[in-house]
Amino acid sequence: MNLVAIIDQYLHEDVMIAFSGGVDSTLLLKMAVEASKRYHTHVYAVTIQTALHPVMEADEAKQIAEELGAIHKVIHVDELEGAGIENNPVDRCYLCKKYMFTKVKELAHSLGVSTILEGTNADDLKQYRPGIKAIQELELHSPLLEANMTKKEIRELAGTYDLKVANKPSSPCLATRFPYHTLLNYEAMRKVEKIEDYLHACGFYNVRARIHNDLVRLEIDQDAFMKCMDKRQEIVLFIKELGYDYVTLDLEGFRSGSQDIKLEEK
Template sequence: MSIDYKLNMLKDNIRKLKSAAIAYSGGVDSTFLLKVAHDVLGDKVIAVTAKSSTYPEREFKEAKQFAEEIGVKHIVIVSEELDIEGFSKNPTNRCYFCKKELFTKIKEVARESNVEKILDGSNLDDTRDYRPGMEAAKELDVISPLKEANLDKEDIRELSKSMGLRTWNKPSFACLSSRVPYGSEITTSKLEMIEGSEQFLLDLGFRQVRVRHHGDIARIEVSPEERKKFFNVELMDKVVDRLKDIGFKYVTLDLFGYRTGSMNEVLTEKEKK
């Protein structure tokens, strides 16, 4: 199945919907989906972005800017995950609670805006990892058109590049809560430490960054090709000093480097059900 065929399938499927509310984070997938949907449906599309303590300000600013550039109606809501019962305890199905809250609120926005369907940016690759949020999407009739068109992340990046979207090579991002090990309580202070640490590393020029919060320990993941930057002792000292100022007592580098869903590596198949 060619990439052009997949793109045409995506457009045809969206065209049949007549109107849509896009769960829009500003990431690679939701930006691509929003652009295609807006091209196909015009002002029958709205973008809905949820602000919360798990969503970095830099991501919100980028999302807002793009929505303004293409002229789509952009609605910002508050969806504070830490207020959701059970979420802060950080169970293995944490994402289910988050997505259920998010999609429920977007559904209300869609109803008020006379929009028929809710779409999210899940793609084919998301079916290959543990994604409890997909169950919430299914329960609330959220459509995942990228997945339905058999588009994976590589396809989406390639098409985004051909469309001139600056997000085509944007590093993957997940909510800040994903940096806290399952079973360890998620708090505002932990999220602030994570966001501050990651922003510092991004400001130093790293592109793909995760700072996992293991109590007193910060476990830094950067893309495999960026690991060699840490051979610079001056850089190491700078990172250690800053992350200790932020609140960590020990600063470590994950030698394996960044990989999607590293926190899921400790889960058994039983825990994923």
């Protein structure tokens, strides 16, 4: 069954979509809104406002949802306390997703909505993704995964719809920038956000600022290494002014989920 048919089967009734504003959930929302017009149903786009994600992302999600014609809702959460992830446990993603999507289900119930969709895709199954267990336990639906769509295919399809986020870099929660069993705090995560925003402003595409105590390990695309060297002094100065002593460039380059490599090997 193709993606259009999969989404259509859910839109015979009102649905709620967990909406981050990234390419996966934006494509899903776009196609759901189109289907809702055929069935005269409603689509709620729910964005979770959290300190583990840059504030700007929630603002962008609101704008996109309204442009696409969805009914936008925001849920404010504090995962560090609510989900019990202050010490960045290995199952952090599971605990966090379970906590946040439980809040989404509560909102859906209050609105009389029984079907919740979210944007997990086929590539997510190839990496350490404990949050998928929470999605399954809470009985959310993943149309992109049902259609076996990869990230590349999702970006291509988003491009055919002229979605402005078609080539938007992925941006997982800021807790992923810290080693497991590291005490998380909002001040440190805001610093990570500042570093990555700065690097994006410098013209780098995929960026991760991995924190190891007083050392920052930068991951960028390998073809941007020379550009990084050209801007080395400015980058080092910016990061050291945030209070870090050492700034390094990871010679393996950008790797999504690089903190999970040892876990995947076990």
